[in-house]
Amino acid sequence: MGKDDAETIALKNELNELIAQIKVEQEKQADCKLAEKCSDMSDVPKCKLSTKKSLKGHINKVNSVHFGGDSRYCVSGSLDGKLIIWDTWTGNKVQVIPLRSSWVMSVAYATSGNFVACGGMDNMCTIYDVNNRDTTGNAKLVRELAGYEGFLSSCRFLDDNHILTGSGDMKLCIWDLESGKKTSEINAAHGGDVVSISLSPDGNQFVTGSVDRTCKLWDVRDLKQIQTFFGHNADVNSVSFHPNGFAFATGSEDKTARLFDIRSDQQIGHYEPPNRTSGFTSCALSLSGRFIMCGSDDNNIHVWDAMKVQHNGVLGGHENRVTSISMAPNGMALVSSSWDQYVRVWV
Template identity: 40%
Template sequence: KLSPVFSRVSPAPLSASSSFLFCGLQSGETLASLKKESDSLKKKLEEERGKLNDIELHQVAEKVEMLGALSIKTKRLLKGHGNKVLCMDWCKDKRRLVSSSQDGKVIVWDAFTLNKEHGVTLPCTWVMACAYAPSGCAVACGGLDNKCSVFPLSLDKNENLSAKKKAVAMHTNYVSGCTFTNSDMQLLTSSGDGTCALWDVESGQLLQSFHGHTADVLSLDLAPSETGNTFVSGGSDKKANVWDMRSGQNIQSFESHESDINCVKYYPSGDAFASASDDSTCRFYDLRADREVAVYQKDSVIFGASTVDFSLSGRLLFAGYNDYTINVWDVLKGTRVSVLFGHENRVSRVRVSPDGTALCSASWDNTLRIWA
């Protein structure tokens, strides 16, 4: 029913020079009237969605047992960066991790011994994104240089990794996030230019681009299935979009936050995802129900949420905030079960290790902490 209206509205950004857009307007139509029509259709969609909302998640979970007291403490403190740590990612071997910082460095750590196994200095500071390849043999990173580069890792600690750097992705604005797909051969990136893109690592060719956000894309996450063909992205336009990697189409969209979405993360089953926003809430969306099913908030939590991740079972949601804390939420009941203190500045990233036994947090206090 909706397609005839939307097919007349070009998704291209508006500018004074967009004269081609006005050729598509039919008589009696103006941009203002189309916007009004689109807003009323959105409202109707929300009403139709609302009719299907029979019960809230916390009501379904009333009979579920309460969680016992959590005892999560800092077990390791990783020091070595000279400025804000902006991103980190675990290796599939559950032992190594990579971190990137505003000091322009990317460091590969052994989380057991705290040894720094590799260090790379990039030509630009603010390395905002980093990711470990599934094989553990390479890392990717990107930031304010608008590029995403891949470094192969070798057993030779003295090898000059910078010489082997390969620029894979090129955006027209900063790179805010990157992740490998289920192989080392493809890289998915999100950018301040409002797009996400899929790249071939070997040739650096653009395989697919994803247009649908109207402002900076700040985060992305790949669906956790083996045949992961979908991913979710969140951005400054307050939208979380789900994409089909094969067609490049935006297949689902959620817009309930009141401010920028800083982070999106899939639920372990792949049927849902969580988002963290500057509006100081985290939200939980069920893809099958096509709606938001829970909001994690408290009156005492007034700072923006910058990052989220789930425990391995999916029962806990770890959320890092700008007030230097990590709040632990009960996903089903919507209550806060613990607060982790330790960082001395904004928490920029939390990631649960692949085996679920530890949590790593990166912070603007120049350190990373491993909690267990």
Template identity: 40%
Template structure:
């Protein structure tokens, strides 16, 4: 309007609603690419230029300190409680386990009706655990109770549950193969807010430290930043060329990392609305999971191979490779105090690194 050209998005009455939406999305994608091209080169400086004078990270000597064995099949998800050393994990064996990672003892074992469980979450308080998978249900359990029966079963998604993360003991966020993200009230078992923006499966969610925003990654190759209270999309981050499998906020809350099937893990700044860093593995392996050290200086990424990579998130260089698993490393999570990294693998084992 007033720019000499009309919008490229025009609806054709002869097209179906789905075709019109596809046409509008394609046009919007072109416009975003045009904006990105115009913005390129206008940054004050790159991350590498700013960090040039900083000292390098010394050789990183993280070792495997514990191996947790108890699952009988591939592990798909793991997450620490806020009160480490408690850790939750889910596996293709149809069990959700709660561990004391320090002693390697299993504290709880929940038998899940859906064997294809894809994700688990641990409330920051340590009071509740959640899991979800191909049954389209997010199931909540009381981790501190004697009973292993579900506290709540949250039903409403039309696709598999790909990720679940607690905001607190009363609310949990889920992403799904139906492309949507739900905010649930656990007590009422109701979906209070639906977040729509992805055009394909929503695969991962990470909540900002202030609990006001969260980011999701999806099979439409994008990451979306959301406002929890309003339910509105704040921004859409592009750059990946394949499915985004994992997203994770830095502890500072000013940026987030992402991992994708395009063999890259990336760093996005939410204040500048831009990509800061792209780290690529040349071996054509898919990046399954990303997480950060407590300072945010180190970025950990796992792939469809047995090796965990450790990156300097400021300089964009590889600091170390953590070796110990024998198969595809599916999930990573750093403890809240930053003292231990947990990794889950298709070799049925969880390793704790420190």
């Protein structure tokens, strides 16, 4: 073992000791557990969402889905090299957008409904204008944002002219779509791939999840890191901001979902399924914040009562891994995508 190796191990051990000390200090500040505090609350009814529409159009694994701001249209991205924009009310395809690369890992729908974005193993974020057509009649390609040394794992529109991206090279970037240039960039945002991004309700902050097992809170306006949250024992595959703006939920490869409170700077909820057999790929919160939902490798979407920390039920129907879920902004529907090639609308 070289001197550098020994020094690295010593530094890692020191870092782990500091993290453990931080956790101890945080726990000292917690005067009670969430489940204890909410024990006298009445139980919520079982979550009875059922499949309203089963959307068939893709011919390969569907890796990502995201609702638009109108809570009616959603976009899905698949390994068949297509983006499909769906009308979730009727179940009809609105547009099919052929992609230059089929390795899609993330999609995003602008709140305005004017643009969709996607990216993946092509190390690029591609933006399409859904209201304009190119010479072939497809949605017009507006921008191809290159400059990543790793796959594009997540993207979210800040507005019609700015998009936030996270990638496998640990970068976070904000892009100006008019010029096609970065306005902000953080090179080592995490100690591993940035896997998931969720914007706060006011749009001024966002939270990221990473394979380094941590979540971080950032300020959109200057891309400054505000807080780091520890707790998970494996990759944090998904993060979702609480509707109140003061907390966020996570879904992880360690087979747990968790709820972190920003004001108390620590984890307040720990959620496990009845049988801990599969990791969680995605998470979402109901509009009230009372339900936490997680898509899983076991083909189901698990639901918990966030306040009483109780498993509330399972949404079953997919026949393969659930890759992504997205809650409608108005809280009236949930969409999910799966390796079974279907997109489901739950109401």
